[in-house]
Amino acid sequence: MASKIAIQDFDDITYNPFDSDEINFGATLDPYPQIAEWRATAPVIEGDYRSKMGLTSALYPDRKVFTVVGTKEILETLTDMDRFSNEGYKFNIGRTFGEGSISTMDNPEHGRWRKIFQKIFLPQNVKPWGEEIVDPIVKGLMDKFIPRGEADLIEEFTILYPFAIIYKQLDLPVDDIRTFQRLAIGQTDYVNADKAIEAGRKQGVYFSQLVEERRKHPGDDLVSLLANTEVDGDYLPDLVLISFLRQLMNAAGDTTYRGTSILLTALLDNPDQFDAIRADRSLIPQAIEEALRWDGPVLVQLRMAKVDTMLGGVAIPAGSLLDVVAGAANRDPAIFADPDRFDIFRERKPHFSFSRGPHICVGQHLARVEMTRALHAVLDNLPNLRFDPDKPRPEIRGSMMRVPRHLHVRFGD
Template structure:
């Protein structure tokens, strides 16, 4: 790593992309499910951009498009299951300025061609090996400062850090580059409000990833970048530009969602201490608890598509070239698919799969890694923090956000 260039900060080092990102997510909004339920009862499709329903400004990258917000499980599944009608090309506008030529922006056959190579690198057996080499050491290191104190803020001290530190370790980043790296990675996602900053971050991360991939092509190791440079299917490897774009997207796709998903699951468990006690006694409940947490409060409320032709959804005519906002949160709390859907219940009978990782051809490639990270994190907390409980002397946790949802604090006590 000593031969790699340093990651370059913004030309204006004082720029704070976290403020821009948080502002675009509507983090002052706590109750999204009440309004969503009301809108869903009125109609399954509304001719408006999702976040505009909450009074937030529209996305500048899609300002010239007509927008439709889609509610309910059946319509979400339909949209995700018909990529020939509902295309991922909308992400060329929304993510392209920051991420570049990523698989998220592609449709078949190009998407199919590259996704099968990525999937080979993220097979469950491969991901399982990262548990000991990358995930567990990070979890253990982050818990050391508070494990003997009897109290912690699990968001500030742990969940907001561990998935990002796993990625840093997978990339082999020097510790003094981490702060700038995280700033640039977050800035990639603010194209909806600041295209210029997203493009600046894209160029600077791209230069670093270019050098990193060249080093791994020449001397592969056991890290994720090496796996991606070496993996092949039928003799075909990933083009360098596609690989670099994927790496630009990695921290947001893997870090942000895992951090929020783990935080939300902990809120569910800590506010239902009987279920937390059951999980503490019987760890075989953990897979079901993770799936219920992802269903009950998924970290990402919406997915996006654009129509390739005139079509119809929920009885509403949709023109070609429209922006479709699929409300994953409404699908995962649809009363036609889940009994008492507002309730957090790790004992819920298996039923319809939730939409947190989307569905169909573009279902999340990193879902196995996310589940592995959540499993390791929860087991470590339960093993090392006896009698883990909410701190009665501190404000209770509140999950907030219009799109990306999470609690800002999670104050706990333990023996």
């Protein structure tokens, strides 16, 4: 049941949110040597990560900020909810996704609403979506460029398919897809805060109408499911539900696009490992986990100190913000041997790319399903996939969030 409700684009139709990626998240080719240098100096450093990486701080209040790069301290900050809070996110995503975002909440409120999302996004529930939803969308995109024998897999595939999957799950009008994607990306343009807030407001208006419509006429779409799922007598309040729908566009769309792009780039850069997967597709899960570890799409997570405390020998005043560099833990040589090397055969250990503790990513199982189906489709439909020798090699860039801008390939004979 496709909705007849229309969504409004930005007032300034010349504004292009896709141009804001570098301003917001940086264009650093390799931030890891700098991160390793910090980690070797101290596990906790005063000052915010963005400024240290030469970026403009955005939507942060005037308060102390610390950068956490020691693995022990990263784990401590992400899991000790008595000392560290997720309320720090109220200063950025809370302003665009809404104050009902579970990412800004602590327990018991967080746990009360998260259990409903967890019920819907359990592995056994999202697995069938791979064949029913992901595969047709991926096939439709690939059919457009397969006859050419060449493509830019970013522009023509990875930046499109995760968003198209969300639109299908929500049963949204196909004609509105481009507008939805513009607003979803614009929600995190914190340097242009007015545009980020406008994007969140317009999605909020739309989703409020959509939820009302789907409660009156429920279907088998995700909006209807979220609006009508009950756990222990609780239903999601509209404020929480609408904030989640706003965030879904970014969390499930943007990060999956980045993760898939990095995975394909890494495999093409390591043809022996790609050949191994071609010969044995049971290696796909470990390839996905290694890509997430090696260069996860989101390097930094945010927490706020609830009390005066010590962390890594540094005094942290209550109310301070902490930039928790998950990428530092993912490349800690004390945990991962030769951590800067992409190696799908390395010993499997948990990474930090989906966070840890109570706020571990609720959509991680769906992300894995989408990346798995995408890689299967690449193997099935793009034989002899290789970099296009006549085009520039991809460069994974970013200080906060990582992705290559282009992935020019050829395939076939």
